[in-house]
Amino acid sequence: MTGTLTHLDRLEAESIDILREGVAESERPVLLYSIGKDSSVLLHLARKAFHPSPVPMPLLHVDTTWKFREMIAFRDRTAAELGLDLVVHRNPECVALGINPFDHGSAAHTDLWKTQGLRQALDEHRFDVAFGGARRDEERSRAKERVFSFRTAQHRWDPRSQRPELWRLYNTRIGPGEGIRVFPLSNWTELDVWRYVERESIPVVPLYFAAPRPVVDRDGALIVVDDDRMRLEPGERPRVESVRFRTLGCYPLTGAVRSTAATLPEVIAEMAAATSSERAGRVIDHDRSGSMERKKAEGYF
Amino acid sequence: MAPVPTEPDLLRFLTCGSVDDGKSTLIGRLLYESGRLPDDQLAALEADSKRVGTRGGDLDFALLVDGLTAEREQGITIDVAYRHFGTARRRFVVADTPGHEQYTRNTVTGASTAEAAVLLVDARAGVVRQTRRHTHLVGLLGIRRVALAVNKLDLVDFARPVFDRIAAEYRAVAAGAGITEVSAVPVCALDGDNVVTPSPRTPWYAGPTLLDWLESVPVDDQAAAGPLRVVVQWVNRPGPDFRGFSGRVVGGSVRPGDRVVVLPAGKRATVARLVTYDGELDVATAGQSVTVVLAEPVDVGRGDLLAAVDDAPVPADRFEADLIWMDEQDLRPGRQYLAKIGARTLGLTVDAVAHRLDVTTRERVAATGLRLNEIGLAEVRFAAPVAADPYTRNRDTGGFLLIDRLTNATAGAGLLRGELRRPTNVRWQALDVDQAMRSALNGHRPCVVWFTGLSGAGKSTIANVVERRLHVEGRHTMLLDGDNVRHGLNRDLGFTATDRVENIRRVAEVAGLMVQAGLIVLVAFISPFRAERELARGVVGSEAFREVFVDTPLPVAEQRDPKGLYAKARRGELPDFTGIDSPYEPPLDPDLRIDTTTTDPDEAATLVIDALRAAGIV
Numbered sequence: 038m039t040g041t042l043t044h045l046d047r048l049e050a051e052s053i054d055i056l057r058e059g060v061a062e063s064e065r066p067v068l069l070y071s072i073g074k075d076s077s078v079l080l081h082l083a084r085k086a087f088h089p090s091p092v093p094m095p096l097l098h099v100d101t102t103w104k105f106r107e108m109i110a111f112r113d114r115t116a117a118e119l120g121l122d123l124v125v126h127r128n129p130e131c132v133a134l135g136i137n138p139f140d141h142g143s144a145a146h147t148d149l150w151k152t153q154g155l156r157q158a159l160d161e162h163r164f165d166v167a168f169g170g171a172r173r174d175e176e177r178s179r180a181k182e183r184v185f186s187f188r189t190a191q192h193r194w195d196p197r198s199q200r201p202e203l204w205r206l207y208n209t210r211i212g213p214g215e216g217i218r219v220f221p222l223s224n225w226t227e228l229d230v231w232r233y234v235e236r237e238s239i240p241v242v243p244l245y246f247a248a249p250r251p252v253v254d255r256d257g258a259l260i261v262v263d264d265d266r267m268r269l270e271p272g273e274r275p276r277v278e279s280v281r282f283r284t285l286g287c288y289p290l291t292g293a294v295r296s297t298a299a300t301l302p303e304v305i306a307e308m309a310a311a312t313s314s315e316r317a318g319r320v321i322d323h324d325r326s327g328s329m330e331r332k333k334a335e336g337y338f
Numbered sequence: 339m340a341p342v343p344t345e346p347d348l349l350r351f352l353t354c355g356s357v358d359d360g361k362s363t364l365i366g367r368l369l370y371e372s373g374r375l376p377d378d379q380l381a382a383l384e385a386d387s388k389r390v391g392t393r394g395g396d397l398d399f400a401l402l403v404d405g406l407t408a409e410r411e412q413g414i415t416i417d418v419a420y421r422h423f424g425t426a427r428r429r430f431v432v433a434d435t436p437g438h439e440q441y442t443r444n445t446v447t448g449a450s451t452a453e454a455a456v457l458l459v460d461a462r463a464g465v466v467r468q469t470r471r472h473t474h475l476v477g478l479l480g481i482r483r484v485a486l487a488v489n490k491l492d493l494v495d496f497a498r499p500v501f502d503r504i505a506a507e508y509r510a511v512a513a514g515a516g517i518t519e520v521s522a523v524p525v526c527a528l529d530g531d532n533v534v535t536p537s538p539r540t541p542w543y544a545g546p547t548l549l550d551w552l553e554s555v556p557v558d559d560q561a562a563a564g565p566l567r568v569v570v571q572w573v574n575r576p577g578p579d580f581r582g583f584s585g586r587v588v589g590g591s592v593r594p595g596d597r598v599v600v601l602p603a604g605k606r607a608t609v610a611r612l613v614t615y616d617g618e619l620d621v622a623t624a625g626q627s628v629t630v631v632l633a634e635p636v637d638v639g640r641g642d643l644l645a646a647v648d649d650a651p652v653p654a655d656r657f658e659a660d661l662i663w664m665d666e667q668d669l670r671p672g673r674q675y676l677a678k679i680g681a682r683t684l685g686l687t688v689d690a691v692a693h694r695l696d697v698t699t700r701e702r703v704a705a706t707g708l709r710l711n712e713i714g715l716a717e718v719r720f721a722a723p724v725a726a727d728p729y730t731r732n733r734d735t736g737g738f739l740l741i742d743r744l745t746n747a748t749a750g751a752g753l754l755r756g757e758l759r760r761p762t763n764v765r766w767q768a769l770d771v772d773q774a775m776r777s778a779l780n781g782h783r784p785c786v787v788w789f790t791g792l793s794g795a796g797k798s799t800i801a802n803v804v805e806r807r808l809h810v811e812g813r814h815t816m817l818l819d820g821d822n823v824r825h826g827l828n829r830d831l832g833f834t835a836t837d838r839v840e841n842i843r844r845v846a847e848v849a850g851l852m853v854q855a856g857l858i859v860l861v862a863f864i865s866p867f868r869a870e871r872e873l874a875r876g877v878v879g880s881e882a883f884r885e886v887f888v889d890t891p892l893p894v895a896e897q898r899d900p901k902g903l904y905a906k907a908r909r910g911e912l913p914d915f916t917g918i919d920s921p922y923e924p925p926l927d928p929d930l931r932i933d934t935t936t937t938d939p940d941e942a943a944t945l946v947i948d949a950l951r952a953a954g955i956v
Contacts, residue, residue, distance in 0.1 A: 042625055044348035046427040053627035054586045057571040061640055061681070080339040085615040086627070088582070173420050179420040199417075200748040201443050202666055203450035204737045205586070206678050210746040224431055225421045 042046055045233055049082065052221040054205060056086040056168065060093055062209040062234070063166035068156075070096040070123070072108045073285045074241045075170030075222060077115075078230055081239045082221060083168070084119070095122040097167070101150035102127060103138065103287035105263050109303055111242045126158035138289045139268045156192045159216060162177040166209070168219045174226045186224045189216030227283075235301050244282045246302065247296040251275035258292030279306055346424060347556055350431045352476065355458030356468040360489045364458060364527035365400025365434055368549065369423050371534040373445070378688075399527075400877065417441075418448045427553045442711035443664040446751060447920070449479035450737065454555050456485045456548065461494045463523075464504045468512055471697045476516030478660060478713070480733055484512060485551050486522040491540070498542045514700065521555075523548050556868055561732045562624035565649035566590035566598065569680040569734065570642045574629050580736055582613055582629040583638050585681070588734035589727075591623040591647060592630070600636055601643045601725030602653035603879075605772055608633040640683030643725045645736065651735070653723035654757040660695075660729075661688070661716050663708040665742060665749035669716075670707050674869065675749065677720060685721030685869075686740065686875065692716060708750075717758060721727040722876030729753035774858035780814050783955045784853040786878045787946060789862045790871060790925065791888030792917050793903055794895040796934045796942070796945035797862040798886060803943035813956055816852055818845055820863040835916045839870055846874035853882050858955070866922040884953070886946060887928035892917050894935060 042050070060066050068083060070076045098112060116123040128136075131149050137145040139223045159167060160310045173180050183199050185207045200208050211217060222230070234241060253275050260267070262275045267289060275287070280293035281304070298307040355361040384599070387398040416871045418601040433448030435441070449455065455476045459469055476484065486508050494500045505522035523532055524540045525548060531537035534549045546554065561567070567589030574582040588719075592598075596609045610633040612619040622628045630644060644801035645651060663669050677686035694705035694714040708714045725782050729736030739752040749876045776894060777783050787804070798819050804855040805817045824831070828844055831837040842865055852859045865871050875883045896904040914920045925931075950956045 039860040042347070044622070045345070047348050047625060050586065050625055054571070057584055057627070058681070061572045086573070087574065088615040088629070089580055089582075089613065090574050174422045180421060181417045201418075201447040201751075203447050203739065203748075203751050204733055205451075205588075206737065206739050208678060208739055208741050208746070208748045210676070210683075210741060212746060224420065224422070226424070226429075228424075229429075319502045 041328060045229065045236060048225055048229060049085070049233070051205075051224065052082045053086040053222040055198050055207070055219060056083055058207055059166050059168060059209070059217070059221075060087070062207075063217075065162065065164050066094040066166040066168065067097045067159075067162065067164040067235055068092070068094055069167050069169045069172065070098050071285075072098065072104070072112045072242060073170070074230055074234060074245060075172065077239050077241050078225075078233055079168065079170040080115070080119075080121075081237060092119075092121060094168075095124050095162075097124045097126065097162075097164070099151055099154045099158060100125050100127045101146070101154070101287050102132070103146075103150075103169075103266075103289060105242075105261075105288045107244050107283065108242055108285060111240075114320075115240070124158070126154055126161075128154035128157060134140070137266070138287060140303045143290050144289070159192070161192050164216070165211065165316065166217045166219055168221060170222050171220045172225050172227070172230075182220065182223065184220055185209060186218045186220065187211070188216045188218060188221070192216070194218075228305075231301075231305050231308055235305060242285060244285060246301075247281040247299045247303075250280050250293065251278045252253075252280060252293060259295070260289060260291075261293050263288040346426065346428050347557060348429050348431065349454065349552060349555065350433065350437060350452050351454045351552065352433045352445075352452035353456045353458070354435050354445055354448075354472040354476070354483070355489075356460070356463075359458040359460050360527045361458050363399045364456075364487060364533065364548075365421060365487065367431060367527050367530055367533050368432075369421060369603075370397075371549075387563070404933060409658075415669050418444045418944075425553060427548070430552060442471075442713070443662065445475050446479060446664075448663050449476050449481055450479055450733070450751070453487070453557050454483045454552075455481050456552075457488045458489050459504060459508070461488050461491045461500055461504065465507045465511060467642055467698050469508070470699075473511050473517065474695075474697045475699060475713075480730065482517055483519040483555050484517050484521075485548060485555075486512075486520055487527075487548060488522060489525050489527050491524045491531065492526045496524070496531075496537075496539045496709075498540075501543075503574075514680045521545065521551050523551065545792055551683060561589045561734065562591070564589045564624075564732055565801050566592050566596065566644070566646040567727070567732060567735050568592060568598075568628075568630060568644040570630075570638055570640060570682045572637070572640060580631075581635075582611075582631045583644070584627075584629045585644075586627050586682075586734075587622050587624050587645075589624055589732050591621055592644075595620045597647045598632075598644045599647050599650045600638050601645055601650060602723045603637070603642070603797045604653070605636045606647060607636045611850070635783060641680060643680060645725065647856070651671060651725045651727050652757065653725045655720045656689075656758040657718055657726070658692075658721075658755040658758055659716055659738075659942050660720050660753040660755065661691075661708060661718075661740070662713050662751045662753075663710055663749070664751065665747055666710055667742065667749070668707045668709050669740075669750060671716075674743060676743055677718075677738050678741060678754070679724055679726060682724065683741075684724070685872070686738075687719045687721075688740075689717040689719050694737060701803075715755075716752075718752065726754050728756055735894075739868065747771040776851065776854070778940045780856045782813055782858065783882075784856045784858060785882045785884060785950070785953075785955050786849045786853055786859045786861060786874075787884045787950070788849075788865070788871065788874060789860070789886045789888050790865045790928075791827065792890055792892060792895045792922055793864055793915070794898045794900055795888040795890035796939060797864075797888045799939050800886075800932065800942045800946070801860040801862040803939050804946050807943060807956065808858060809948060813858055814856060815858045815860065817860045817862065818849060824846075833920075838867070839873075842867075842870040842874055843877070848878040849874070851954050852879045853878055858950075864916050864922070866916045866920065866927070868923045871925065883895065884949065885925055887931045888926045888934060888942075889924070890934045 128150055136149050161173055183202050252259045279297050281292050281296045298304045339852050353361055419434045423430050433452055435444045435448040488504050489499050501524045509520050524543050525532050531539055532547045536547055568585050568587050570583045570585040572584040574584045594609050594611055599606050611631040613629040614624050671688045671690050675686045676683055691705050692715045693702040694712055696703055705714055726737040736754045738752045739748050742749045789801050791797050802816055805815050808815045828841050849859045849861055906912045907918040916922050
């Protein structure tokens with residue numbers, strides 16, 4: 038009976054089902070790996086879904102050169118230890134122009150490095166099915182996102198032309214140049230992810246755990262000074278505070294939270310009592326109301 | 339009250355109601371009161387409430403769930419949204435579906451994965467059209483437990499008679515839709531009465547609050563109690579030492595040692611192991627994703643179904659099904675669609691629409707097709723036999739999608755009722771001697787060589803030479819000739835498009851049986867339509883099917899005219915004659931093409947036999 042399966046068991050089984058379906062019906066699948074906790078869970082589920090076969094697709098990391106150093110180290114270690122085929126893409130135009138959040142602003146930085154970078158990588162490798170770790174509970178517009186989300190040949194998302202999804206049946210048929218973003222974690226919540234990380238002992242980037250880190254205040258967010266590219270105000274000196282992250286992105290654009298939760302049980306306890314939502318630390322989401330919906334329409338992951 | 343379990347389980351439910359019933363407000367309040375609404379979302383809610391709220395600056399909970407910008411501006415929900423909240427007892431996934439009548443497809447989509455439903459009515463309006471509509475849709479999709487939230491009770495002064503009258507009326511509607519359990523709850527979503535905590539304003543009500551009901555309604559998946567079904571999604575073959583079948587258990591449970599039948603082929607096998615990343619399992623139940631390893635080296639592929647030997651579905655191609663149409667383009671009988679059922683995608687034709695269902699009155703209305711958001715009963719025909727269950731028995735093996743071949747859109751959804759034209763007490767008999775064993779005895783592999791081409795192209799002549807030579811070599815063969823078969827098995831069929839299809843279907847079935855018997859079957863049929871040849875390939879199975887295009891230009895065939903048929907057709911005495919007034923669709927990618935203007939029958943036969951040798955058949 039279903040009653041013997043816990044909600045984590047059911048979520049896991051559903052995600053595995055989605056991963057298998059997406060891979061079986063794809064010519065060139067890829068797993069979008071952003072190094073965060075959701076990506077770690079997604080990768081773990083992919084290993085489970087195809088066991089004893091290896092994960093039958095490469096990992097793609099769309100790098101912005103502004104990620105935390107610990108993230109990059111974790112990424113390379115994970116790929117090496119698990120013997121994964123890792124593809125790293127950096128938008129060559131951004132590299133040439135030196136796009137950064139200080140001179141160009143968070144919106145342009147994110148669009149050029151991430152949105153355009155992802156489009157370039159998908160086109161270059163002709164990936165037709167891209168798995169991502171997005172969850173419906175992250176943001177209001179994601180609540181209506183399909184598990185199999187269709188993108189036009191121009192990578193656009195049209196909320197009015199998405200296909201109805203019934204039962205566990207996914208219509209995966211696409212035309213030339215079109216693609217599908219598949220979200221196996223659609224029905225997971227942030228707390229589910231952390232409980233699963235604990236249950237399965239899944240390695241995550243140490244930045245999720247509290248430690249003394251050098252911080253400065255920027256527009257109400259606590260920004261960790263990860264390297265000497267951080268623009269400091271005249272006379273400004275980073276102070277050391279015990280902080281951790283709930284979500285990880287480009288370090289100048291990701292706010293830390295004050296915390297002493299240095300272990301997984303402490304993080305989960307803090308989460309269970311939390312009163313702010315996960316993406317509150319993302320500077321880019323708050324540009325304008327409805328901004329995630331707009332970014333998605335343009336092809337943002 | 340049930341004890342709090344150590345690990346919460348999961349309930350998926352659907353909410354539906356009319357536009358102004360206060361559904362979004364109710365869900366917003368459930369999220370607000372049961373879960374923890376994060377500070378920043380609360381701040382955004384306060385800001386939004388002041389800016390676009392309809393509550394004069396008070397918290398407008400509806401804004402929590404009306405997600406997309408377009409909808410918030412229009413003040414309506416236009417799509418299914420999924421929300422999450424949880425208590426110590428349960429996690430909930432809410433499918434929030436809009437109330438507008440034209441969005442039947444959204445209600446159906448939300449209901450397809452739900453185990454229970456919360457239906458809202460406005461206490462002032464009672465049971466309305468929309469209520470009946472939603473109830474019938476929810477019932478059709480297989481939901482058996484419904485909570486009726488009688489909302490806005492404050493506007494009728496919490497009057498018990500109003501509540502009792504609505505509850506009684508609704509129970510009658512629900513019973514007609516096959517809903518077995520109705521729990522009516524008096525609610526004021528705006529103020530939170532009986533949503534999470536019992537209301538002092540309804541002292542006459544002793545039942546559960548809405549959240550109590552949600553926490554205690556049984557999540558019993560009837561598929562789990564039914565016979566074993568495993569949908570094979572992916573053949574797991576990391577190397578020569580391991581071959582497993584990765585898929586999801588969608589019915590019953592499976593253990594090592596269980597005898598299963600692989601459908602639609604009908605071969606029997608024994609479950610050797612249930613492999614997962616976390617080790618081997620002693621048992622896997624409905625809902626679990628596993629990799630099944632069989633003891634015998636049977637052929638299993640994506641889309642196959644593993645079923646309990648003592649309770650397996652009979653593979654069939656024609657079914658009666660309820661169809662829900664979801665596309666702007668009308669459903670047209672006779673048009674070719676694709677169907678996705680389980681992990682299989684194959685051709686499907688809707689032969690006829692028996693009637694349309696008026697979901698408000700439950701009346702059957704005569705119809706020839708279906709338009710967007712209409713529901714009807716239809717006869718459908720899959721391009722090859724599928725192993726399926728009635729939807730009421732198992733949602734995963736009885737529900738399917740209809741896909742438009744040109745746009746790739748999901749055009750509709752289907753719920754199988756039962757097979758057509760076969761008494762339901764006929765079961766598929768699993769047999770102990772299978773095709774592989776028969777062909778081992780024969781010393782060659784069986785196959786169908788399908789000769790297609792114009793009348794007079796030379797199909798029968800070439801096939802005859804091929805058979806003679808194979809016979810000399812000691813091969814077991816059979817030649818099915820179009821004319822000969824029409825004297826017996828197919829003598830009731832003429833030459834209309836419909837009869838031509840049936841002609842080919844029967845011959846393909848017979849050829850398929852002969853392949854099962856281990857024979858090399860030579861079929862010499864004009865078979866002018868690609869779709870029918872594909873159908874034949876589907877019936878026989880791609881591996882054993884070889885298409886030979888006997889390519890003779892029409893003028894050449896007409897000049898030969900060995901039976902005088904072209905002359906007759908030209909005189910108008912033979913209607914629907916292929917090449918004259920009925921088209922011939924040449925194969926796009928035949929296994930072998932024989933140009934009879936440059937190849938004589940003996941050379942042609944050599945080409946065919948060489949191809950069979952190259953394929954390892956003889």
